[in-house]
Amino acid sequence: MAKKTNKNPNEMSFLDHLEELRWHLIRSTFAIVLIGCVAFLMKDFIFDTIIFGPKKMNFPTYRLFCKAATFIGLESDFCADSLPFTIQNRTMAGQFSAHIWTSIWAGFIVGFPYVLYEMWKFISPGLHPNERKHSKGFIFTASFLFFLGVLFGYYVVAPLSINFLGTYQVSKEVSNEIDISSFIANVRASVIACGILFELPIIIYFLTKVGLVTPEIMKKYRKIALVIVLILSAVITPPDVTSQIIVAVPVLILYQVSIYISKVVLKREAKREAKQKASPTGLKKT
Known part of the structure; x- marks a missing residue:
């Protein structure tokens, strides 16, 4: 073998x-x-x-x-x-x-x-x-x-x-x-x-790495994201406002954390590119 x-x-x-x-x-x-x-x-x-x-x-x-x-x-x-x-x-x-x-x-x-x-x-x-x-x-x-x-x-x-x-129950006649x-x-x-849903920060991290997401985009579409989160909350919870809010709050917190993560990723990328440009051999790398 x-x-x-x-x-x-x-x-x-x-x-x-x-x-x-x-x-x-x-x-x-x-x-x-x-x-x-x-x-x-x-x-x-x-x-x-x-x-x-x-x-x-x-x-x-x-x-x-x-x-x-x-x-x-x-x-x-x-x-x-x-x-x-x-x-x-x-x-x-x-x-x-x-x-x-x-x-x-x-x-x-x-x-x-x-x-x-x-x-x-x-x-x-x-x-x-x-x-x-x-x-x-x-x-x-x-x-x-x-x-x-x-x-x-x-x-x-x-x-x-x-x-x-x-x-x-719609009626006491129905059990x-x-x-x-x-x-x-x-x-x-x-x-x-x-x-x-709780994997959102990880997803945003990789989307930022490949250039599909930026903090500006996430801030711009924050209101749309809020609507989407409320819709998702309505899908996975009973149709009452309290339950939807309980689910929506941690997801919105994760969304804010994801914006911060996106900022950190872009800062690191900018620093890495600056170091490469400053390096004498940086232009020779393939």
Whole structure:
């Protein structure tokens, strides 16, 4: 068996790059499936504790909102003993299918840092050494923001959605009997959407590096960004103003942070170009 050698990225053909990408994707998929298998074996913890946690009124978010309402002397649905809906399965393979797909999504969430690592290994050889130097903390920062978004989605967005939609009735003649796939989809969408939204500073960083975004552009379209954020908040939260504001505020903070990051990136680029021009050998570099 021939020994595999690392090729120079500048000497690799398009097919070589595709082959390299294929192996990174295979390793990422294998990691997700492996973690998913572990999650599959932890059925009771994954479903009873995590997935169905926001259905129980002793969930930390409900207790916090109940204490806040009690403190200011208001009655609140968050202080109820239980949520007035049941979760049921309507198809033969519904529960098994939910178990499989929930395990896979758990594998993706937990394995996200490794997936980033594999993607970074594919991209980094094509970067300038100086760019790799300034991007050392990419995996840690991106993973931290993703997990922060996941926690925000799980402890804020998901329980607010479940509490509102699970208790909403058009008539007392209609009871809420929610299918398991619908309930899990609600929790999953809240968690994954917030995890991706919290990657905004990383996305802006790379868009600034390639010259597609500048702080001036972001400031100019700040009002449009505000509208987009409110629309996204309306999509992933129940249709009430309070929930939308709770989701919109951290995203708008991230937008402001992204403007600052864009400024820092441009300043570093300007300094690097100034050093190259000042260097006697700067013009000879290719």
